[in-house]
Amino acid sequence: MRSTFSAVFTIFVTLSVCAASPFTKRAVTLPPLNGKFDYQIGGPYTPAADVAVVTRDNSASPVSGKYNICYINAFQTQPDAASFWQSSANAGLLLHKSDGSLFEDADWPGEYFLDTRTDSNRQAIATILNGWIDTCHSKGFDAIEPDNLDTFSRSTNLLTAADNLALAKLFTDHAHSLGLAVAQKNTGGELGASGKSTAGFDFAVAEECQQFEECDSYTDVYGNNMLEIEYTDNGISAWNAACKARGSAISVIYRDRDVVPSSSKAYHYQEC
Template sequence: MGQRGQPKLDGMTLLRAGLAVATSAVLLVTMGCASPSANARSSDPAVASTATRTLPPTKGTFDYQLGGSYTPAKGVTVVTRDSTSTPAKGVYSICYVNGFQTQPGSSWPSNLILKNKAGKPIVDPGWPDERIIDISTAAKRTAASKRINTMTDSCAAKGFRAEEFDNLDSYSRSKGRLTLSKSIAFAKLLVKHTHAKGLAASQKNTGELGSRGKTSIGFDFVTTEECDVYSECGSFSKVYGTHVLDIEYTDDLRGTFAQVCARKDTPPQTILRDRDLTTPKSKAYVYQTC
């Protein structure tokens, strides 16, 4: 899911992360200042607050730990982990949720699973153990959102500060049964509840949203995969400014990672990871920042 034609990793897509650069005036639109720690607030100007929710700090580095939790390296201020995990201590923690497809092994009512003309569940071709959630009607969107909301509630209760919703682009794999507009309508429900719980909300990829991810749905920042490979970094930065977390992968770089970091559109918080997002105990583990 979400990982653009790559092998599946425990039902989760991979994010991009990296070195953050402090900015002097960080989206203070109606915002205060907050600390990059998981729960505390302070006067750090590199962290923006919107009402009761706090955006990720743009000072420090980012790590994406969907392949397993481990102690963040020195200088890491933002960590994303799966909703089944616990937040990393002392940093801004983002909770990963598969918002538009079912997680492997999860149980969903049959009427909330999208089906083809033959009545069979439609699955993500790249992630065959994930079924696409049926959000084709307002009633189904409401019912499905209530199920996803329980995950949001759990993320908030654990102490996560934000939530990333994956597979908003599932409509593109729905065999024409869903549309981007229906996905936007569903995303609005999810983000509304996320904000009500005091969490910030992250868009995941889906560059075709343009500014609508922020202005219509209400996403606060974006997590992207391989925006350099797909020449999308500038488009995401145009919408979200410095609040772009990007992951590039070792098996699909456009040149060297140094060249990636040198490009003018590369977000400051860009990291290089091994495709399976392994932990430091693995020989395959790779983690570099711009």
């Protein structure tokens, strides 16, 4: 249920401290409740003056004076990072089918699932992700949005929710040690409260929860600490229903599927 985007994926070769190291959680700041949200993972642009919360790809920079969320693809790869993930050092971190081929996302060609089934893999993946989180922190972001937590539900039973949550716990602990909040991105219906209780997520970013009738699975856990995106290719009825149900309590936005910059003819943005 995530959006398409074509932002440049930057490989950070400076890795963080070992993911197995103990971390001390620092106080984190959550997004302002019902602060107007702008979702810019398809490319950065100047947000409206009244926008309070902005999500951008980790290759971009945060916006001064806003609450900034740093997007990372945490459970599968980006097409332009193929050489990094398929290198001899990292190829063992990719999920393979029984025939030996890589497990490719059926909807997103060139994106391959990460193999979270062993502790050694999770530690190695977390070390890479923690390096990206370090860069988000050094740039001045306030929070992390790790995408594709739901690969376990799309892996024909090769991956499990428990293993993905174990990986999430590693990088969430690291982010917390830097004072960064971490969002649960989607997967509310599958995980219930375990995203918060097991991985330690602090708030939710939910795509199309009205369309798929699962918004309560987020509000039941995170209350109004939630940001919602509905997409134009689903039609306006879901967004109208979301605004009626939650628009007075949380920021609900209506965006084009590719979340393109405002300079593009395909750009669309509305907020309740």
